[in-house]
Amino acid sequence: xxxxxxxxxxxxxxxxxxxxxxxxxxxxxxxxxxxxxxxxxxxxxxxxxxxxxxxxxxxxxxxxxxxxxxxxxxxxxxxxxxxxxxxxxxxxxxxxxxxxxxxxxxxxxxxxxxxxxxxxxxxxxxxxxxxxxxxxxxxxxxxxxxxxxxxxxxxxxxxxxxxxxxxxxxxxxxxxxxxxxxxxxxxxxxxxxxxxxxxxxxxxxxxxxxxxxxxxxxxxxxxxxxxxxxxxxxxxxxxxxxxxxxxxxxxxxxxxxxxxxxxxxxxxxxxxxxxxxxxxxxxxxxxxxxxxxxxxxxxxxxxxxxxxxxxxxxxxxxxxxxxxxxxxxxxxxxxxxxxxxxxxxxxxx
Amino acid sequence: xxxxxxxxxxxxxxxxxxxxxxxxxxxxxxxxxxxxxxxxxxxxxxxxxxxxxxxxxxxxxxxxxxxxxxxxxxxxxxxxxxxxxxxxxxxxxxxxxxxxxxxxxxxxxxxxxxxxxxxxxxxxxxxxxxxxxxxxxxxxxxxxxxxxxxxxxxxxxxxxxxxxxxxxxxxxxxxxxxxxxxxxxxxxxxxxxxxxxxxxxxxxxxxxxxxxxxxxxxxxxxxxxxxxxxxxxxxxxxxxxxxxxxxxxxxxxxxxxxxxxxxxxxxxxxxxxxxxxxxxxxxxxxxxxxxxxxxxxxxxxxxxxxxxxxxxxxxxxxxxxxxxxxxxxxxxxxxxxxxxxxxxxxxxxxxxxxxxxxxxxx
Numbered sequence: 001x002x003x004x005x006x007x008x009x010x011x012x013x014x015x016x017x018x019x020x021x022x023x024x025x026x027x028x029x030x031x032x033x034x035x036x037x038x039x040x041x042x043x044x045x046x047x048x049x050x051x052x053x054x055x056x057x058x059x060x061x062x063x064x065x066x067x068x069x070x071x072x073x074x075x076x077x078x079x080x081x082x083x084x085x086x087x088x089x090x091x092x093x094x095x096x097x098x099x100x101x102x103x104x105x106x107x108x109x110x111x112x113x114x115x116x117x118x119x120x121x122x123x124x125x126x127x128x129x130x131x132x133x134x135x136x137x138x139x140x141x142x143x144x145x146x147x148x149x150x151x152x153x154x155x156x157x158x159x160x161x162x163x164x165x166x167x168x169x170x171x172x173x174x175x176x177x178x179x180x181x182x183x184x185x186x187x188x189x190x191x192x193x194x195x196x197x198x199x200x201x202x203x204x205x206x207x208x209x210x211x212x213x214x215x216x217x218x219x220x221x222x223x224x225x226x227x228x229x230x231x232x233x234x235x236x237x238x239x240x241x242x243x244x245x246x247x248x249x250x251x252x253x254x255x256x257x258x259x260x261x262x263x264x265x266x267x268x269x270x271x272x273x274x275x276x277x278x279x280x281x282x283x284x285x286x287x288x289x290x291x292x293x294x295x296x297x298x299x300x301x302x303x304x305x306x307x308x309x310x311x312x313x314x315x316x317x318x319x320x321x322x323x324x325x326x327x328x329x330x331x332x333x334x335x336x337x338x339x340x341x342x343x344x345x346x347x348x349x
Numbered sequence: 350x351x352x353x354x355x356x357x358x359x360x361x362x363x364x365x366x367x368x369x370x371x372x373x374x375x376x377x378x379x380x381x382x383x384x385x386x387x388x389x390x391x392x393x394x395x396x397x398x399x400x401x402x403x404x405x406x407x408x409x410x411x412x413x414x415x416x417x418x419x420x421x422x423x424x425x426x427x428x429x430x431x432x433x434x435x436x437x438x439x440x441x442x443x444x445x446x447x448x449x450x451x452x453x454x455x456x457x458x459x460x461x462x463x464x465x466x467x468x469x470x471x472x473x474x475x476x477x478x479x480x481x482x483x484x485x486x487x488x489x490x491x492x493x494x495x496x497x498x499x500x501x502x503x504x505x506x507x508x509x510x511x512x513x514x515x516x517x518x519x520x521x522x523x524x525x526x527x528x529x530x531x532x533x534x535x536x537x538x539x540x541x542x543x544x545x546x547x548x549x550x551x552x553x554x555x556x557x558x559x560x561x562x563x564x565x566x567x568x569x570x571x572x573x574x575x576x577x578x579x580x581x582x583x584x585x586x587x588x589x590x591x592x593x594x595x596x597x598x599x600x601x602x603x604x605x606x607x608x609x610x611x612x613x614x615x616x617x618x619x620x621x622x623x624x625x626x627x628x629x630x631x632x633x634x635x636x637x638x639x640x641x642x643x644x645x646x647x648x649x650x651x652x653x654x655x656x657x658x659x660x661x662x663x664x665x666x667x668x669x670x671x672x673x674x675x676x677x678x679x680x681x682x683x684x685x686x687x688x689x690x691x692x693x694x695x696x697x698x699x700x701x702x703x704x705x706x707x708x709x710x711x
Contacts, residue, residue, distance in 0.1 A: 030403045031473065038395040044409050047401060110394050162640070165584035169533035173585055213577035220529035221537060269528055274476065276528065 007076040007342040015080040017323065019073055021334040022066040023082075023089055025057040031327070033059045037110040050105065052098040058331040061119035061172070065335040067093060068126040071141075075133045076342045087137055094141040103147035112155060117178035120152045124185035125344075131189050153194060156182065160197050166205040168230075170222025170282065176206070176229035177285075180345065183236050202237050206230055210249040214260035223281035223336075225262055225289065227251070232289035232345065235296035243296050247303070254303050262286070263310040265317035274328040283318030284336040287311050288345050295346045315340060369439040372705045378436055378443050380687055381698040385429040386452050388420040388695045396422045402473055413468060415461035421695045424482035424536070430456060431489040432699040434505075438496050439706045450501055457505040466511035475519060480542035483523075486516045487549035488708075495552055517558065520546055524561045530569040532594075534586030534646065539569070540593040541649075544709070547600050552711075563601040570594050574613040578624025587645035587700075589626060591615075592653035596709065599660030607660050611667070618667050626650070627674040629681035641693035647682035648700035651675045656709050679704060 010018075032047045032055070048055040054063035070086045105111050115123075127149040130142035167175045179202050186195040212227045231250060235243050253259055265286075266279045290311035294304050318340070322333045339345065373381070395410045395418070411418040417426035433449050468474055490513040493506035524546075530539035543562050550559035576591045595614060599607050615623055629650075630643045654675035658668050686701045687694050703709065 030401055030406075032401045033399070034397060034401065036397050038397055038410055039393045041409065043393075044407050046404060046407055163584055164640075164643075165582060167584040168580060169535070169583065171533070171537075173535075175584065209580075211577075213575075213580060216532055216573075216577065218529060219532045220527045220539070221531055269526075273526075276526075279528070 007344075007347050010077055010341065012081055015073055015077045016082045018334045018338055019070060019080070019082045019086055021323075021330050022057075022069050023085065025327075025331045026063055026066050026070075026089065026093065028056045028327075028331075031058060032056070035059065036114070039108075039110055052101050053093055053095070054102060058327065060115055061122050062332040062335070064119060064126055065122040065332065068122060068129055069335040069338045071126065071129045071133065071138065072338055072342055072344060075129065075135070075138075090137070090141060094144050096144040099144045099148055103151045106148075106151045106155060116159065117156070117175065117182070118172040120156060121178035121181040123148065123152050124156075125181045128181075128185040128188045153191065157194060157197060160201050163201065168226045170217065170219050170224045170226050171278070174224050174226055174229055176226065176233045177224055180229070180233045180236060183233075184345070199237050202233060206234060207246070211252060212250050214251070214253070214262045217260060217262055218266060218279065218282055221275045221278045223278040224285050225282065227262060228286055228289035228293070232292040235292060240296060240298060244298065244301065247293070247297075254306065257306050263306070263313075265314050267317070268321055271321060271324040271329055272326045277321070277324075277326075277329040277333075280318060280321035280324075280329055280333055281336045283314045283321070284333070284340050287314040287318055288340040288343070290314065291340075291343065292345050369706070371440065372707065373436065373440055373702070375443065377701075377705075378440055379445065381702060382433060382436060382445060382449050384687055384694050384698055385433055386449070388691075389426060389429050389452075389456065391419045391691075391695075394421060394691075395419070398422065399477060400473065402471075413464075415464050416456050416458075417465060421691065423478055424485055425696045425699075427482055427485040427489060428696070428699045431485060431492060432702045434489065434492045434496075434502070435702055435706055435708065438492065438499070438502075453505060454501070457508050459508045462508045462512055466515050469512075469515040469519065480520065480523060480539070480546075481536035483516045483520050484542040484545035486512060487520070488545050490516075491549040491552055517555070521558050521561065524558075524565050527565075532590045534581070534583055534588040534590050534593070535642075538588050538590060538593055540566075540590070540597040541588050544593070544597045544600060547597070548709070548711070551600075566597055566601045570598055571610065575616060576614050578615070578626045581624060581626055582630055582643065582646055585642050587642040587649060589646060589650045589653065591626060592650050592657075596653035596656040599657055604660060604662060608662070608665065611657065611661075618670065621670050627670070627677075629678045631681065641685075641690075641697065644682055644685045644693060644697055645700050647678040648697070648704050651678035651682065652704045652707075652709050654678070655704075655707070659710050 029046065029048055034047050034050065036043065036050065038044070043050075046055075051060060051063075054060045054067075057063035057066045067090070070090060073080065074083060074086055106114065127142065127145055130138045130145060163175070167173045179198055183195065183198045183202070185191075186198060209230065212230070214227060217225055217227060227250075231247060234246055234250075238246055247254070251259065257263060265283050268277055268279045270276045271280065290307045294307045294311065297304050319337055321329060322337045324330060392409070392411055397410070399406065399413070401407070409418075414423060414426070417423050417430070420426040420429050430453070433453060436443070437446065437449055437453075469477065490506065490509055493502045493509060496502040524543075527539065531537040532539070543566055547559060547562045547566075549555070550562065573594065576594075578591060581589055581591060591614075595611060598610055598614075602610060611618070617623065621627070629647045652675075654671045658671050658675070661668055682697075682704075683701065685693065686697050
């Protein structure tokens with residue numbers, strides 16, 4: 001039911017400035033927060049030794065989605081003036097041997113929960129982007145990534161039956177966000193087993209939710225709206241008719257714009273604070289989830305205007321924070337911006 | 350109602366050591382202290398929350414944190430130390446007391462605790478363990494500084510002081526800065542950290558910090574109504590955001606104000622309806638990692654419910670409902686307090702001791 005439209009094209013200058021943020025961050029090793037489990041003196045090494053590909057961008061998941069963003073730009077904005085530079089970096093980064101080390105990292109018992117499920121979701125988004133890119137380089141990179149991709153898929157399939165409750169939060173562990181990307185991946189690559197496991201889990205967690213407590217959002221460090229993530233996820237698993245009814249029950253005030261502060265963009269008090277700057281990302285992710293919901297509603301649904309207006313407002317405020325000059329935001333916000341402006345959650349492929 | 354009487358009696362008489370009830374059995378004391386002393390010196394596995402600033406950050410946890418390097422992570426190391434102090438303080442004369450004291454003498458050496466404090470001097474580390482680990486440091490300091498007539502405690506408190514001072518400064522800066530509370534049920538939960546810090550500030554007469562927390566608590570939570578109890582718990586929660594909030598508000602509001610706030614916040618509580626929040630969360634999955642969080646959730650719900658009860662007038666009809674649920678949660682949690690699995694053993698006994706010794710009710 002989603003609109004399979006082309007991604008909007010960007011000005012060359014925009015492509016260059018977005019790409020530049022990722023090109024710089026990906027090879028910047030410090031500061032870095034590996035969040036690793038230390039198991040002895042062998043763990044006391046620089047991040048690059050443990051993660052020869054995704055050692056930059058402050059943390060593993062940000063590096064993964066920085067790579068994804070570069071692939072996404074190559075794919076949706078062909079022939080940009082920075083294309084050659086992006087390809088050169090990705091050839092160096094997405095190297096077969098280095099990616100084998102990244103894959104092997106998850107073999108260790110203490111690493112099996114590493115980056116679960118936020119980093120996993122972005123990794124699958126990267127794989128998804130490569131698999132659906134008709135491009136000679138992309139085919140090579142996809143092949144190099146395959147061992148890590150397989151590792152993550154296996155971990156995910158092992159994790160889903162053990163996950164007893166949804167995790168509802170506006171930060172990394174939010175399950176609705178991860179499920180959305182994982183489902184997009186499973187469908188794009190035709191992994192029926194994963195798709196079915198995800199759909200069953202999603203329905204059991206969220207189908208009966210009503211009267212979402214919009215007035216309790218946002219939390220101070222949110223970069224997601226847990227409520228909008230959920231609504232953006234449910235459009236992926238329900239028919240249009242079911243979805244219209246589900247959304248009525250979930251956000252009963254939506255048609256009247258009675259959504260607490262969820263439809264109003266949030267300002268950031270300090271862009272140099274790594275956690276407070278999360279709210280900049282909140283604007284961008286609200287933007288794409290609002291657009292996702294719109295894409296699933298039938299023409300004439302009166303909620304579309306409310307959602308569309310809010311999406312535009314969020315996009316505007318969110319994009320203002322992307323180029324702050326501070327690494328706290330710049331190591332990740334560009335990916336969020338590109339996910340939004342290239343409509344990665346709506347246009348498949 | 351016996352429990353209520355007990356709760357009130359400990360409030361009125363604390364903190365003179367002689368008045369602490371025997372809330373732990375000898376067996377529990379033995380298991381909990383042994384588990385804590387083993388975990389505290391267990392260097393691996395350890396989860397790093399630190400930010401690497403460069404090659405110079407490549408050091409072992411023990412070099413960086415010579416006191417709090419064990420227990421899987423820094424905050425658990427802090428609260429396991431707190432637990433040992435708490436047991437010493439509330440259960441004087443137990444078998445093995447001297448072993449625990451000797452152990453703590455070593456752990457709380459002046460030099461080691463100076464190194465712990467120095468870590469926070471680098472501004473780039475200043476969000477390390479914010480606010481959860483900070484809150485436990487304050488509770489540890491509170492426990493030591495309110496322990497009358499104990500020579501060891503005085504020494505340890507003095508050694509802890511540089512770290513305590515760092516954390517008080519950081520916490521005082523943090524409270525006015527946050528734009529909105531963190532409402533999930535994990536480490537960053539604002540209400541929980543505020544409660545521990547408020548207890549610290551209140552007992553030690555840090556009026557500015559106490560007022561600042563009280564003000565922000567009201568800014569954030571006073572207008573909350575109809576708490577969405579059906580949306581709890583999340584899969585990784587070890588705190589109930591709803592109960593943690595109520596347990597904070599009972600600290601900062603007068604009894605009258607709290608009573609009516611609670612009625613708006615949990616409007617159906619008097620009818621025994623509070624979503625899933627009055628029923629312990631049981632785990633059928635493997636006993637590891639995030640699954641342990643729900644055992645901790647049962648503990649923390651239980652102490653929050655007791656805290657709410659403490660703040661209600663005797664005739665309030667919600668007391669029986671809450672105490673009944675608190676007791677169910679305590680029993681469910683105690684079944685799994687130690688399982689021999691490090692994922693839980695490195696922190697759950699602390700939660701048990703916080704609950705069983707009524708720490709939050711003082």
